[in-house]
Amino acid sequence: METLIDEMLRYEATLPTIREHGEAALRRLLEVAQGDTGQSRVVGLFLLGLYNGEEHPLDLTELRLLDHRLVEDCLTVLRMDSCPEKEVHEYFENGTAIWQALRSRWLQEPAKVTTGEGLEITTTSRGFPLIAFTDHYGEACSLQVSSLADTTCCWLGVTAPNLKALSDGGLRDVPLPAGALVASRMHLTQNQVRALLPHLQAFTETGEFAFIAHDG
Template sequence: MTMHRVTERLRERSRQAMEKILAQEADAEQRRAQLELVGPEALRRLVDVASGHTGQSQHCRRILLAAYNGPTWPLDLTRLRVIDRDLQRAALTLIEWATYTPRELHEYLDDGDRLMQRFWNTETHKEED
C-alpha cells in the first residue's frame, strides 16, 4: 500500500469520526432543549410532593437534596424504586436535566436555596429558622 493510500484512509477515518462526534453533539443539544421544557415541571412536581408529610415526601426531598448537594446527600437508588411511577419519571427527568442545564436546579425555583435549606433541616430533624 502506498503512502498516499494510507493518508487517504486516515483522512476518511478522521472525517467519519468527526461526523460521528458532531451527530452525538447535535443529539445532546436536542435532548438538552427537550429537558429545558420538561425539567421545570418535573422539579415542581417533586417539590410539591417533597413539601408534604408522607413517605413519598421524604423520598422526594432526598432526591432533590441529592441534586442540590450530592456529596452531602448521595442518592440511594432504592428511593426511585419505592415512589410512584409519575414521581419516578419526574426524578429521572430531574437527574438527566441536572446533567445538561448550566444552572443549579434550585435556581429555577422562587427562593429555591431557602426551600432546599428547609428540606435539609427537615431531613436532619433541625428546627426551621
C-alpha cells in the same frame, strides 16, 4: 454513518425540550417533597442529593418506594441536570431557603423514646421504625421495619455480632476482613411473625411455647 459531532449536534437540538420537561418535573417533585407522606421524604432526599450530593448522598434503592410517575419525574430531572443550565434550587425564587427547609424537614435527627423496659424507640436515617434494646447477655439488638418494597418484612436480631472462636483454651474475638458482612438479623414476613406470636405470648405467661405436647 452518524459521526460523534452529528450526535452532539442532535443532542444539543433536544436540550430546550429536555430542560422544559425537566423544569416542569422539578416543580412537581418539589411540591411532593413539601408534603407529608413517605414519598415526600424520598423525593426530598432526592432533591437534596441534587443540591449537594456530597453532603446528602442518596441510597438509590429509596426510589423503589416511589410510584411510577414520581420515578419518571426523577429521571426527567436527572436528564436535565446531566447538562445543567443552572443548579436545581436556582429555578425557584428563594431557592436556597427552600432547600434549607427541605434539609431541616427530612434530615433532622430522629426523636427517641425509651420505655421502662429499656426499649429505645426511634427511626432509622431513612425513616423506618426501629426499636433498639440489649439482650440478657448485653448484646445490642434491634427490631426494625424493612425497606423491602415488594414484601412487608421486619428485621429482628443482633445488630452488630461480636464473633468469637475457641483459641488457646478460651474464647477470643475474631477479626473480620474489610468489607465483610455478617447476617445476624432475621428477615421476617408478616405471616412468619403472625405464626410466632402465639409462642412468644405463651412464653411471656408460662416460660414455654404454645402447642407443645408433653410426654405422659
